[in-house]
């Protein structure tokens with residue numbers, strides 16, 4: 001019999017993880033609830049409307065407790081980064097068979113988390129459940145199956161193959177240190193609704209640590225969603241209708257401005273801007289900076305995001321690149337991104353002292 005998620009949580013409980021929460025499962029208790037109201041009249045602001053009309057995830061109190069304990073144990077000792085990672089889903093059915101998703105594998109967020117920890121941070125890792133995780137990402141990719149690293153000894157015990165010992169040892173050491181020193185908290189999401197409620201909650205919890213908190217928003221958040229009041233109760237049937245499926249999505253409110261001004265007013269905020277057309281990337285990154293009034297936009301192109309990014313601040317535009325050769329030798333662009341973000345964060349903290 002396959003082990004339950006709860007058992008795997010008990011087993012992994014040393015690595016401060018809320019992974020036992022099943023964010024991917026449909027919420028059966030509300031699957032037939034048609035009483036959720038539709039959007040309120042336009043005079044109520046977008047934030048109030050969104051959080052009023054869409055249900056909070058039932059597990060949020062558990063997240064709040066863990067996040068609050070984590071922040072308390074690091075406040076005043078080290079900076080805390082909130083790293084968001086991976087793509088959000090938009091369920092089309094309440095008993096979810098179909099959903100809209102995006103490409104993000106969580107590489108940027110998982111990789112950056114390791115570099116933040118190496119640079120003295122504690123990290124709340126708000127990630128798409130089952131996307132890449134810090135440290136284990138080195139072995140969880142399908143082209144890098146962890147079983148290939150194992151051998152069976154003549155006495156039947158399982159061990160790391162001799163040829164991989166040198167490669168695994170430093171990752172294992174870093175991982176154990178992060179776990180032993182309680183430097184990461186894993187908080188999962190699957191849907192865009194779960195993401196927004198959890199981001200809001202964590203932002204408010206981080207308010208007391210103000211300037212020494214850093215928001216590093218690498219998640220690829222859906223721009224459109226289906227309000228709860230319009231989500232189909234059961235699997236949409238392929239036969240019986242017109243034969244075509246028309247989905248009418250609403251725009252996800254742009255919460256970044258609310259985050260900068262109200263949810264996390266003292267924090268340094270880094271957002272990402274992803275484009276596929278190079279000619280508009282800088283313009284869009286600058287536009288985001290002006291529109292939301294935060295400190296840094298990191299622009300990247302889908303095609304080259306693993307080799308180059310641009311930092312856009314009010315004062316400068318700075319490109320960072322690694323060469324193909326660097327990449328083949330195992331260098332990661334996050335080894336340039338994160339220390340430079342950390343430098344800006346140090347200045348941010350100093351300017352508020």
Ligand code: PMT
Pocket residue numbers: 084085086103104105106107108109217218219220221222223252253254255256270271272273274275300305
């Ligand atoms: O995971 P990988 O495969 O490594 O890919 C990494 C990445 C390309 C997804 C990442 O580097 C990246 O660019 N993420 C942001 C994608 C994007 O363009 O997001 P956006 O324009 O929808 O949003 C702008 C910023 O606001 C983002 O930082 C986003 O995380 C944040 N946001 C957006 C909407 C929302 N409702 N909440 C948010 O926090």
